[in-house]
Amino acid sequence: MNDGKEHPHFPDRSRNSGQSAGEDDHQQLKPGVILEERYIIDSVLGKGGMGAVYHAHDLRFNVTKHVAVKEVISQGTDSTLQKILANNFAREANIIASLNHHAIPKIYDYFTLGSRSYLVMEFIQGKNLEKILEKMDGLFPVQQVISWAIDLCGVLDHLHAHKPDPIIFRDIKPSNIMITPDQRVVLVDFGIAKEMQLGKKGTMIGTEGYSPPEQYRGESSPKVDIYALGATLHHLSTGIDPRDEPPFTFDERPAHKINPEVPLELEKIICTALEYNAEDRFPSASAMRETLLPLARTAANTYRPHAPSDVHQDFAINPIWVYECEDEIRATAGYSDGMIYIGTYDNNLYAISASLGTLAWKYSTDGSIVSTPNFHENGIYFGSEDHRLHAVSERTGRVMWTYYTDGSIWSSPTISEDHIFIGSDDGHLHTVNAGSGRPAFKFNSGAPVRSTPLVGDNVIYFGNQHGDFFCIDFRGNVKWRTNANKAITSSPAILNEVIYFGSLDGLFYAIDAKSGWKLWDFRMERGTISTPAISGKYAFIGSADQHIYCLDLQSRRRIWQFKTDHQISSSPIVHEDALYCGSVDGNIYCLDSQTGKLRWRYKTSGAITGTPIIIDNVLYIGSIDKNLYALPI
């Protein structure tokens, strides 16, 4: 070894500024370049560390014959080494050429030009599964995944049965699986480039996340492909990319738990393929295929996915009491001094005894009430569709004062420093003295404010329906503002100087409370109006995509997600080690907050849009079925 002072292979760093490239340059071929006086390059289909794959056509035909040209550029300048590599390339090309299977592209030609070797193959119409996954909304139907799995087992079986030696694909993953317009699978990229890297220290073979443990040790057998197929099926049926997760952790994410549509039988097959020890996996691809076939039959004929309601039925939750209001309850209850207060669509705020479920009094406004009541000294404060912020005496249920805004109030009041902070559809954030009902100031945000303001260290945070998010001081000066792409109805939560909220744009945001900088965002499948719960290391939020998500605050990693049967407008709350959240499917769910595992649920007869509250181990929640429920937890 030399002393490192000279770099004979130091790449020409000025290349990008337009200087000419040398012979050993690794640049891609430009469209129009003709190879072997026969193949004219049309475009680049993909590129990797060792070369690229081009779309080209064959000039020997009068019609346009499309071909795919795969290029491998060998490193180094040693001519003997280059010769060996070219020979290896030819040998592999010959092996593949001897294969005849509808899911393997045909090979037409191969040749070597200097340091570059080329393989001319059948051009496959269609898209690879990774690209399809990236673009799609939601997950593939399970039946589709099963059907592809059976085809992939078939082609692997063909490769593994090759004589005299089995051919190991070594790199099964979505990006190497093409789906043709008629939904056939075709395996592409026979890992030739990777084959040529064998034996080099520190080099990885295969793809992180899809490769089994023994592949990291350089071992290779048909079981390597079975593992990678298991990993691919797990990816396709859950949407969770194994490259984003630590290797060999699939058992922490059972497919059925993430996607309840995945039948337990399929989950078991995936688990067997993913066994850590190769000997515990299916003995062959054909054995794996055999276990998949019955699933496909039932899938086609009688198979019905297990809806969560079929799986768990007997939760013996008996309400302590139920109180029926005159109209739908969409709001969240408040609790103060032994009483539950809740607003309804019949324009009333009800005061109900928390222990008995009996009515103490009703207070009528001139509009629906969705605002959550808040309390200060002896007053109850809430907004109404009638444009007013109401202040009512806790004891008597009589009005103390009302404060008019120029729009309906869906926002809930926050109380701090003897003042009420509340948003209105008139576009303002209003600040009102709790005692007198007189305004301190209002701030025009330019669009309806339906989120509940958060009061922090001498500042107020809130979002509006245009997707603007503000941090203002108590003089109404904007400290900073940022924005989402759609309305922010979700209310902000704060922990360790980071603000968290969701938006109808489908993103969940983490914002530096001091500067307003976005730290990260997390994409859900649909928008959200749910307010996040922050507890310990995790954030919890519901989404219109029907899921409740649990995310790690620091790494943004999804810890778990739980699917309900309808969208979630309710906000989750954490109590001890459990998470409680309502769903438009009518259920209130209790999940293990660390794992997302269902503990129990209670079904009401209408959608739940409010957020549960828990006082002394009793959960209070309203439903669109007009009832307010008190449930033991």
Place this chain on the structure above:
Amino acid sequence: MGNLWKSLFRKKSNPNDEVFAVPPQSSSKTLPNMKKIVKPKSDIDDNLSMQSNLDDSKEIKLHELISGSAQSVGRQRDHNEDALFSLTTTLSSNRGRIPFGFYVIADGMGGHEYGEIASEIATLTMIEQVAQKFFNQLFTLKEQSPSGPVREILVNAVQNCHEGILENAPGGGTTLTTVIIWDNQMAIAHVGDSRAYSISPSGEVKALTRDHSLVSRLVELGQITADEAAVHPQRNVLYRALGQGEPFEPDIITSPAPKSGWLLICSDGLWGVISEQEISEITLSAATPKEACQLMVNAANAAGGPDNISAILVKIPG
């Protein structure tokens, strides 16, 4: 109305109270430096008189980060494949007092051609990206936010590093551990088996990153013990490295910056050779981060120095 405003805004009535702190307690940690710079041969009396002159002034507490670094080829390699970058700044102005620190360590992969080039490309690409998309947006008169979430800036920066290596040093690979501290926040971008640690004022060492090495994964799975890992033949095999394999999402961590203590960023030439106990003892006993880094590198070399060694230590004022 006047009373109203007063009650509402009483906390803000005299903001200057917070800005101008009481005159400093004699800060023994900074004075030795001053001594050297101001008057190389001065003695303590000079410093005392200097301080008494300052007694009627009001010092602003700056919360400055203090960093030091050290690097060594080690005793068994013939050249250096590690790259290191360290930038520490302080802004004290009307908009507040913003400490800023930006640190990078990249460890080119041994056995690969272009290992040292890969680590250089990764480091320079990261510097360029963070300077343009982060630093320039933080320190500007314009009212603007960064072009995207911090996480996204870092993910894209790592992606650019990856592509830069594929293009300019094909076959080369590198680890990359980047730590950015601004104000009260911290962000870490991490690939491979270099590490970032926090060290508490009492010397408790905690790894902030998770190695992307096959062996550490096997340890996590309980397949092998930590002792077996230390001598495992595949202990240098990474399952994630820049320039190697498919593009992927790096580990990005955003969290509040530690309120006090130290941050250490280092390559495996350091953490693989000296214990956390030694790291802790050296950090606590050394006079400056620079000295601590030098002592740690010396300790790694004394223990055989099997690999390149890079270390950056950042002191966070309590």
